[in-house]
Amino acid sequence: MSVLVVGISHRSAPIPLLEQLAVDADGATKLVEDALANPHVSEATVVATCNRLEIYAAVDRFHGSVEDISQRLLSPAMEGADQVEDLLPHLYLHYDDGAVSHLFRVAAGLDSMAVGEAQILGQTREALQLGQELGSVGPVLNSLFQQALRVGKRAHAETGIDRAAPTLVSAALDRAVPDVRGRRVVVLGAGSMAGLAVATVVRRGAGEVVVVNRTPERAERLAGEYAARWAPLTALTTEIATADVVMACAGAMGVLVSREAVAAARRPLAMVDLALPHDIDPSVTDLPGVSLVTLAELADDLRSSEAGAEVEAVRGIVTDEVEAFLSARRQASMTPAVVALRSMATGVVESEMARLERRLPALDETTRAELLQSLRRVADKLVHQPTIRAKELGDRDAVSYATALAELFALDPEAVDAVTRPVEPHLPGDPPEEPGEGQS
Numbered sequence: 001m002s003v004l005v006v007g008i009s010h011r012s013a014p015i016p017l018l019e020q021l022a023v024d025a026d027g028a029t030k031l032v033e034d035a036l037a038n039p040h041v042s043e044a045t046v047v048a049t050c051n052r053l054e055i056y057a058a059v060d061r062f063h064g065s066v067e068d069i070s071q072r073l074l075s076p077a078m079e080g081a082d083q084v085e086d087l088l089p090h091l092y093l094h095y096d097d098g099a100v101s102h103l104f105r106v107a108a109g110l111d112s113m114a115v116g117e118a119q120i121l122g123q124t125r126e127a128l129q130l131g132q133e134l135g136s137v138g139p140v141l142n143s144l145f146q147q148a149l150r151v152g153k154r155a156h157a158e159t160g161i162d163r164a165a166p167t168l169v170s171a172a173l174d175r176a177v178p179d180v181r182g183r184r185v186v187v188l189g190a191g192s193m194a195g196l197a198v199a200t201v202v203r204r205g206a207g208e209v210v211v212v213n214r215t216p217e218r219a220e221r222l223a224g225e226y227a228a229r230w231a232p233l234t235a236l237t238t239e240i241a242t243a244d245v246v247m248a249c250a251g252a253m254g255v256l257v258s259r260e261a262v263a264a265a266r267r268p269l270a271m272v273d274l275a276l277p278h279d280i281d282p283s284v285t286d287l288p289g290v291s292l293v294t295l296a297e298l299a300d301d302l303r304s305s306e307a308g309a310e311v312e313a314v315r316g317i318v319t320d321e322v323e324a325f326l327s328a329r330r331q332a333s334m335t336p337a338v339v340a341l342r343s344m345a346t347g348v349v350e351s352e353m354a355r356l357e358r359r360l361p362a363l364d365e366t367t368r369a370e371l372l373q374s375l376r377r378v379a380d381k382l383v384h385q386p387t388i389r390a391k392e393l394g395d396r397d398a399v400s401y402a403t404a405l406a407e408l409f410a411l412d413p414e415a416v417d418a419v420t421r422p423v424e425p426h427l428p429g430d431p432p433e434e435p436g437e438g439q440s
Contacts, residue, residue: 001042001140003099004062006069006091007054010113013090015051015296019277020077023048024253031055032136034072040064043138045131045145047106049123050168050193050251050276051113051295056103056127058140062095101322103144107152108314109161113295113302114168115311116161121152122192151321159313168274168295169193169200169247171302176293177245177270181205186243188236188257189250190218193274195225197247202226210243212236213250237261240269247272248279255281263287274298338387341409345379 008021023031028046035044035057043058055073059065071078074087094102102111107124109116128145131137137145156162173180185206187197190213201209209228213219216232223230231239233256240246240261246269250256257280262269268289273280276295285292353372357363363371386409 001058001060002062002096003140003144004057004059004065004069004096005054005094005099005102006057006066006073007047007052007094008073008091009052009054009111010295010299011111012092015276015294015299017077017087017090018051018053021053021073022050022251022253022276023053024251028130029134031072032130032134035069036136038065038068041069043131043141044136045127045134045141047123047127049120050274051299052106052111054106056099056141056144058138066093097322097326100144100325101318103148104151104318104322104325107148108155108318109152110311110314110318113299114171115302116314117167118152118156118162119167119192119196121149121156124148124152147321147325151318154321155314155317158317159310161310161314167196167200168298168302169197171298172247172272172274172293173200173204175297176272176291179204180245182207183244184208184210184242185245185247186210186212186236186239188212188246188248188279189275190215190222191249191251193249193251194247195222197249197272197274198222198226198228201245201247202228206245210239212239214252237264241265243269245270245272246280247274249274250279251275251277252279253277255279257281257284259283259287262290341383341387344409345383349375349379 008018010018023046028048031046032044032055035041035055038057038059040059040061041057042060045056047054047056053073055069057065057069070088070091070093071084074084074091077087078084103124105111106120109118109120112120124145128137128142128149131141131145177183180201181204183206185201185208187194187201187209189197190211194211194213198209198211209223209226211219211223211228211230212233212235213222213230214233216230219230219232222228236256240257241264243265244267246257248257248271252275255278257271259281262271262281262284269291271280271284271290271292273292273294278294280292282292282294284290349372352375353368356371357368
């Protein structure tokens with residue numbers, strides 16, 4: 001079973017196209033269900049952020065799954081079949097080893113719009129949790145995502161990548177209103193991006209901060225963490241009327257901040273829209289005294305932002321982790337053939353012992369036990385070196401060496417199949433697998 005990634009992000013497509021393809025929780029669930037409808041897909045989950053949408057699938061055939069998954073991901077933006085050719089160039093595909101490398105880079109923040117941002121770790125956890133809740137993540141994707149989370153944590157623990165590169169929120173504020181001290185800030189939304197927005201403006205000395213959200217409990221919880229105030233979504237127009245800065249991070253399927261609501265404020269207003277799809281009506285920029293910073297503008301700003309040595313350090317970590325993961329996976333894939341070889345040796349010992357007992361019915365128990373032990377030692381010594389070398393050589397080409405082992409020892413194909421199962425490589429020093437955590 002191999003891993004296939006079909007995705008689209010700020011690196012491959014313009015923001016307006018990403019906006020057309022943006023999904024909420026229900027949309028992500030439907031994408032997973034659609035992917036699993038393909039007979040060549042056994043596991044699936046979705047990574048959905050404000051600037052990327054990726055379907056991860058465990059597949060038994062590349063060509064039998066890639067076209068179907070690609071069309072399902074692009075379907076919201078396709079008005080007709082003739083559009084497929086125009087949209088396909090914006091997709092990227094990663095298969096097997098390449099899929100492992102890509103997810104590790106994503107989890108470490110190397111592929112983010114703001115290089116090194118830590119939010120992607122929470123979003124990677126959400127993808128794993130989604131699959132666990134739907135029962136669509138099995139041994140292949142569970143192993144991959146668990147290790148990706150460890151790689152991301154290691155990158156942030158061992159380097160200063162998150163401090164060297166700006167966050168989306170910081171970059172947006174630097175462009176929209178660098179000095180928020182004493183200003184009244186309204187944050188729309190209560191998810192991870194909204195949490196980062198609240199934390200950033202509070203740290204920069206904002207005056208009153210108001211969290212507005214459709215779900216009161218989440219708004220109250222976020223506001224309580226930073227001694228801010230919360231308000232229901234029904235009060236949004238009232239809150240905007242007296243705001244100096246509005247930061248929209250909800251990503252609702254439809255505009256939440258209308259032109260009329262902004263026009264009613266009748267005061268200079270700095271607005272930031274970090275949602276996908278957008279929360280703020282783009283036409284507000286026609287109003288006097290209103291400025292708007294969007295993800296599209298930030299993508300251009302952040303594309304030239306590099307964290308130098310910190311990025312190189314994280315790249316080194318990712319390279320090492322990818323090699324270790326793939327090596328462990330290749331070695332683990334030798335297990336069925338090795339187990340079948342040892343089972344064959346055990347069978348030979350039992351057969352020979354049964355033959356001796358038939359020919360020597362008067363054999364006493366002590367002698368019988370000694371003979372059995374001797375036969376087992378001989379069998380163990382004969383298969384020891386082949387199994388050790390098979391595992392070592394399997395790190396180079398597990399399929400070829402497993403096949404050679406089966407051919408040389410005439411292993412029963414059914415015996416090999418009986419111990420074949422999806423492999424979860426466990427790397428040296430790995431902690432026990434953790435359950436999916438909440439958003440960071």
